[in-house]
Amino acid sequence: MSTLARSAPAATHEVRNQPPPLSGRDLFADNAPLVEALDREAGTTDWRERLHDAGRFWGGEPMTWGALANEHPPVLHTHDRYGHRRDEVEFHPAWHELMAAGVRDGLHALPWTEDARPGAHVARAALYQCAVQAEAGFGCPLTMTFAAVPALAAQPEVAAEWVPRLTSRAYDPDLRPADEKPSALCGMAMTEKQGGSDVRANTTTATPLTHGGSGAEYELTGHKWFCSAPMCDLFLVLAQATEGLSCFALPRVLPDGGRNAGFQIQRLKDKLGNRSNASSEIELRGAYARMVGEPGRGVATIIQMVNHTRLDCVIGAAGGMRAAVAQATWHAANRSAFGARLADQPAMANVLADLAIEAEAATLVAMRLARAYDEAPHDREAEVFKRLATAVAKYHVCKRVPGHAAEALECLGGNGYVEASGMPRLYREAPLGSIWEGSGNVMALDVLRALRATPAALDAFLAEADQAAGADARLDAHLARLRADLADPAELEHRARRVVEGLALALQASLLVRHAPPAVADAFCAARLGHPGLAYGTLPAGSDTGAIVARHTPLV
Numbered sequence: 118m119s120t121l122a123r124s125a126p127a128a129t130h131e132v133r134n135q136p137p138p139l140s141g142r143d144l145f146a147d148n149a150p151l152v153e154a155l156d157r158e159a160g161t162t163d164w165r166e167r168l169h170d171a172g173r174f175w176g177g178e179p180m181t182w183g184a185l186a187n188e189h190p191p192v193l194h195t196h197d198r199y200g201h202r203r204d205e206v207e208f209h210p211a212w213h214e215l216m217a218a219g220v221r222d223g224l225h226a227l228p229w230t231e232d233a234r235p236g237a238h239v240a241r242a243a244l245y246q247c248a249v250q251a252e253a254g255f256g257c258p259l260t261m262t263f264a265a266v267p268a269l270a271a272q273p274e275v276a277a278e279w280v281p282r283l284t285s286r287a288y289d290p291d292l293r294p295a296d297e298k299p300s301a302l303c304g305m306a307m308t309e310k311q312g313g314s315d316v317r318a319n320t321t322t323a324t325p326l327t328h329g330g331s332g333a334e335y336e337l338t339g340h341k342w343f344c345s346a347p348m349c350d351l352f353l354v355l356a357q358a359t360e361g362l363s364c365f366a367l368p369r370v371l372p373d374g375g376r377n378a379g380f381q382i383q384r385l386k387d388k389l390g391n392r393s394n395a396s397s398e399i400e401l402r403g404a405y406a407r408m409v410g411e412p413g414r415g416v417a418t419i420i421q422m423v424n425h426t427r428l429d430c431v432i433g434a435a436g437g438m439r440a441a442v443a444q445a446t447w448h449a450a451n452r453s454a455f456g457a458r459l460a461d462q463p464a465m466a467n468v469l470a471d472l473a474i475e476a477e478a479a480t481l482v483a484m485r486l487a488r489a490y491d492e493a494p495h496d497r498e499a500e501v502f503k504r505l506a507t508a509v510a511k512y513h514v515c516k517r518v519p520g521h522a523a524e525a526l527e528c529l530g531g532n533g534y535v536e537a538s539g540m541p542r543l544y545r546e547a548p549l550g551s552i553w554e555g556s557g558n559v560m561a562l563d564v565l566r567a568l569r570a571t572p573a574a575l576d577a578f579l580a581e582a583d584q585a586a587g588a589d590a591r592l593d594a595h596l597a598r599l600r601a602d603l604a605d606p607a608e609l610e611h612r613a614r615r616v617v618e619g620l621a622l623a624l625q626a627s628l629l630v631r632h633a634p635p636a637v638a639d640a641f642c643a644a645r646l647g648h649p650g651l652a653y654g655t656l657p658a659g660s661d662t663g664a665i666v667a668r669h670t671p672l673v
């Protein structure tokens with residue numbers, strides 16, 4: 118080996134024209150549509166401070182936790198080293214950090230807690246949109262816990278036992294008897310191999326341990342093909358009792374402290390995305406459970422949980438779109454090509470603005486929908502609006518996410534295809550909202566069901582859209598076409614997606630015309646209600662893309 122001192126290698130190049138990291142943000146403050154919607158839909162300014170705290174928090178260290186929880190996905194331990202069943206999932210510490218913070222923020226319970234104030238659903242929706250920008254996967258158990266509470270109301274003594282724990286702000290991931298734990302989380306198990314959308318095909322059986330009926334104890338035997346977050350303390354499960362499909366509350370640990378040994382985790386799903394979250398296949402071998410609600414009324418009971426979960430699909434989709442727009446606008450603001458900033462070049466400004474109006478429309482619908490959940494308990498019109506709007510928004514907003522994520526990713530060029538950018542994670546997560554809790558067709562058909570069963574829901578929905586009547590000729594024309602479409606009964610099932618799209622666009626355009634800056638509302642009406650281009654970046658000439666992009670670019 119040469120004894121001559123070697124000089125430091127000469128630099129090959131200077132790193133330049135790469136955007137600075139997008140970190141240390143207030144995820145709430147730099148999301149103008151969300152800031153505006155919070156006060157408007159909550160009907161109070163009381164939540165602002167809390168949201169800024171949360172925005173700063175979720176824009177900090179949790180961003181790293183999100184990446185770590187995906188790089189180190191959960192691991193299932195079916196057995197211990199001696200061969201005893203263990204049925205436990207081990208998570209990276211970053212997952213537990215995310216969960217603890219989410220529970221502390223009340224993402225799993227805010228509207229149900231004693232300190233709930235007016236606008237609690239709206240505030241929670243805003244909090245959730247900040248948190249899911251750090252990571253979406255941990256939203257699953259938080260959402261299910263939130264959504265289980267209204268379903269448990271069907272069985273007051275079971276609710277009395279569990280709701281105080283499900284709404285606690287302490288996170289305790291250990292599997293211990295419920296009365297030894299300060300808190301608990303709840304999952305759901307409906308889907309079986311032979312049917313997920315059509316849960317009537319469930320074959321899992323429920324056998325009463327004594328006398329059957331509401332609140333009674335049963336043994337469940339069968340399987341569930343998807344059961345996410347299997348480390349939850351409680352599950353709402355559908356199974357066939359003598360009277361038909363019924364809903365059951367199944368604890369992982371029995372009241373005597375022993376494991377509910379009939380709950381066995383077979384394996385974890387190897388999923389496209391949502392990799393921080395464990396989704397499992399389970400076997401139920403005489404697992405202990407209590408009936409919730411009326412025998413044979415399982416779907417009617419669990420539908421409360423399903424609908425609140427669908428609300429979160431919409432909220433989560435809006436948060437995911439915001440994350441994508443923030444990354445895309447930030448990159449384009451800090452990257453030049455062919456001698457000019459990308460954001461200043463008309464073709465790119467068109468793409469960014471088109472992505473931005475989609476995200477803004479999603480945010481406005483999510484927040485308006487959340488208000489309907491606040492109002493519904495004491496307002497019949499809000500109740501029927503909520504019924505239809507949940508299905509419409511779940512279909513449309515979730516359906517828009519994958520294309521949106523792909524286009525936002527492309528704004529970063531090759532960097533967007535690289536894992537460290539965070540864009541591949543957003544892209545892999547994107548289709549999920551439209552699959553679970555009612556896939557696209559199932560949601561579109563659910564809208565038709567709501568239209569048939571609750572005519573007042575359409576009246577309430579159109580009354581909301583009509584609040585912008587006369588303000589934009591394109592929206593007026595769209596509403597007229599929509600009414601004609603709805604009045605035509607021919608091949609309605611075949612046309613289901615078109616009809617639902619029409620309803621969703623009417624609501625989004627109406628909200629934007631009333632509440633968004635004119636540049637945003639005008640571009641949306643022109644591009645979505647007129648002759649839409651097939652790809653993002655096809656806003657018509659005359660759109661004020663500069664103003665739209667500036668509104669949506671992070672403030673760092």
Ligand SMILES: Cc1cc2nc3c(=O)[nH]c(=O)nc-3n(C[C@H](O)[C@H](O)[C@H](O)COP(=O)(O)OP(=O)(O)OC[C@H]3O[C@@H](n4cnc5c(N)ncnc54)[C@H](O)[C@@H]3O)c2cc1C
Pocket residue numbers: 304305306307308309311312313314315343344345346388391396549552553554555556557558559562
């Ligand atoms: C990551 C992940 C986590 C999940 N976690 C859970 C969980 O925790 N608990 C749980 O119970 N389930 C869970 N699921 C299951 C999920 O809810 C189901 O996959 C979903 O409801 C669809 O059911 P399926 O897979 O059986 O598809 P199917 O019901 O077979 O549907 C297949 C396709 O047919 C369409 N379709 C169905 N019926 C009709 C119709 N009448 N007309 C036209 N088209 C129709 C659907 O839209 C879909 O596109 C999870 C799924 C995923 C991907």
